[in-house]
Amino acid sequence: MDEFRMKLKSYSNPSNPARGKTILSSKRKTEAYLRVMFDGKDVTPKPLNPDVFSGGRERQISVYEHDRPDVRRSTIQSLNKTYSIVRFKSELREGREGSTQPYRGSIQSSTHLTSLGGASSLTDKEENPTSGSQDENAEPSATAGLEAGPPQEEEDEDTSSIQAMKKMPVRVALTLCETNTVFLLDIPSATAIKDTEEGDLVELDNEAYEYLTVGKGRNRKMLHAEVQTKPIIVKTRTTDYQRNKTKAGSSYCSVWEMYDTYKDKQDSEEESEDDSEDSDVGEATGHKLDEVSSLDSFRLSNEEKQVQKLMKSPRFLEAVCVIERLLASNCFKEEQKIFRCLTVPDDFREKIEYNYRLNHLWTFANEYTKGRSVNSLDWNSKNKDILAVGYGKFYFADQVAGLVLIWSIKNPVQPERQYNFTPPVTAVSFSKENPMLLAVGFYDGAVIVLNIASREKMIIGENIPPFEPCWSLCWNYGQTQGEEEVVCATFDDGRICAYSVQKKLEPFQLMRVAKADGKLKGYNATKKCTNLVIPVTRYDAAYFLRYHPIHSSIYFVGTNQGVIHKCSINYLNQHLDLFLAHEGPINAMKFSPFCPQIFATCGDDWHTRLWAEGISDPMVDMYVTMHSVEDFDWSPSHSTIFVTTQSKFIQIWDIQRKIYDPQSITESPSKARCTKVQFTDNGNCLIVGDVDGNVHVFSVEDLPFKAFFQENLLFESMSRVLSTNLPLMKKLRKLRRKQSVMK
């Protein structure tokens, strides 16, 4: 037994925990083998777990391999020897080399077999000393596991394997080290220890405090003194940022293009090398170019060549222009006579009807104007035969390049001047002082001044384009009377700028119209539903600018929100007054040519309204259909007559007759939406522009006779309209009286 103990000790060495497991599990396997051999039949049931099975076999090897007669005799005496030898050989063939350790384990198990019945007590005795020996190098818990082991040994192998698991961590190493000190709470002492250096300092301090507060030091002398820090001087500087110029380009890049480029370069290099010897490079290439052009010119006949030459001469062009006018007058002689009021119907004719009829005379249009909307019209200030028209479309998906044509009534077929531009033209305006100067505004915010005396595009001045479209232009004298004429432009971001022509259109901001908020006077609009506390833009788009007919320093600005701001050029960037005229954008505002107190507005809310200055409520409200009123104009000959355009219809109104309906409605001959309408100065003719690029010229016929006191007629007509609204009528009468007193 002592020998056994020694062996077991060495076996239960913690370096071989796995083997310890096999010892215990091996026992039953051996039993199984033995039992089968008793039967003498090879019906050994294979264990379900192959790993455990192989473990069992391992034990077997070790048993047979080692010749230990003392043990073997007792173990194998009841075995079939031959069979065990066969097994032994087969095991050997598997190349298993038995080590000393496992076989010792099996010895232990074999002893169990010999003892058979009273084995448990024997093993207890065997194991106990083992546990004692393990104390030297294993933990007590491991020993406890070992002690608990023996009674379980005869149970099934699962429990024994669990026991082995418990055994496994034989040595656990724990390292303890110090962490950094962490202070969770630290309350420093507020006191100092007496008679230390610190304590002395505190005492001194306390004494000084006592002296100053309750001691003699309380009555010390004091002086009051003040000082003022230097004020920080600030300056406000603004500047206009110039827009970056951009270009568009396109190309297709491919290996072939690259090859050609490289080859061309190489060729040209070679050529230049060659040519350097031949002295003249330019002549050779120039000759080639000449050949190409001369090939074309060769095909032309002599006459055509002459025509080509002539076309470049300005004198010829002048002559052609005159001839064209003459030819046109052949066709349009009668119409031109009507336009010039040379054939006025006799006042004493027999049958007189007031039809307010529009007689279509001709249409200014050619192949260039097709599809380009007419955005602006302006008659020349001196020569009333000349009309400038700005074309171009600027809708989101439908943009057409701009064009300015100068038409003359002498030639209704072709324009006298043609200037092409890339951005759509939004506004044109002739200078009053220099009738050959035409200001042109564009959708990209540019404003230029052209000299129309030249056939070529002759730009006098050009502004630094801002980023918003220019909506309208007008010429006016500068801030003080007698100064040079300036161009005033209104922009989509609410700015109104004055441009001086002499200073190359240097901008000078007159005003920026802010968004009007709160309850506004004027037209009593329905309450708008807005949930935006902070508006997207703080400025409204300024659609037009109109100077007051009497007070030259006062002007009116209409916005896309239907608000009219009354401003003065003497007060920059602020308005004198504002009122709501329409619910949507305002398209036009015009003062009556007979009474400067009366003006009319029209807007996208389908209404045309007449207003009197100083009275916030609209005098007359006119409505026909649910189409925005695109433009409005007063007749210069009849104070009560005006014209509006709605969709493709031109409506002539006469408030002397009725206000609920226009006197006549004429459909545009091109059946396109009319954009602009304007009377000629004498009031006999009407020009209407439409979105298709046509400018129709009509003569207005069958009008009533002109009143002698036009202004009186206008006031009386309006009073009659207001007969149901007494407060307004009183206000109007008061205004009338005030005006007559002023006169």
Add this chain to the structure above:
Amino acid sequence: MAEGEPKEKTEDPKKVVHTYPLIRHSDMPEETKIESMELVVTACEKHSANNEAAARMIKEEMDKKFGPPFHVVVGEGFGFEISYECSNLLYMFFGGNLAICIWKC
């Protein structure tokens, strides 16, 4: 004799592959142009197998040097239609098969 040999080679033009950088079109100032060209050469040589990385490197460098926003295309075959800020366009060839288009807008 020395001249004869290279002539024979150039007679077969298909085999000639130019790899030097060539500016196809540019409206940049001369200094900027040269600097950008050198940057393109560096980027394309560094990322010879990865056009995306080369384009990114060029773009980032150009943004740093001349101020954003630059746009860069590096590729072998592509068509383009662009709007660019004046004097900020460079369209060049490099490495025989690469085209580089740089523009600011």
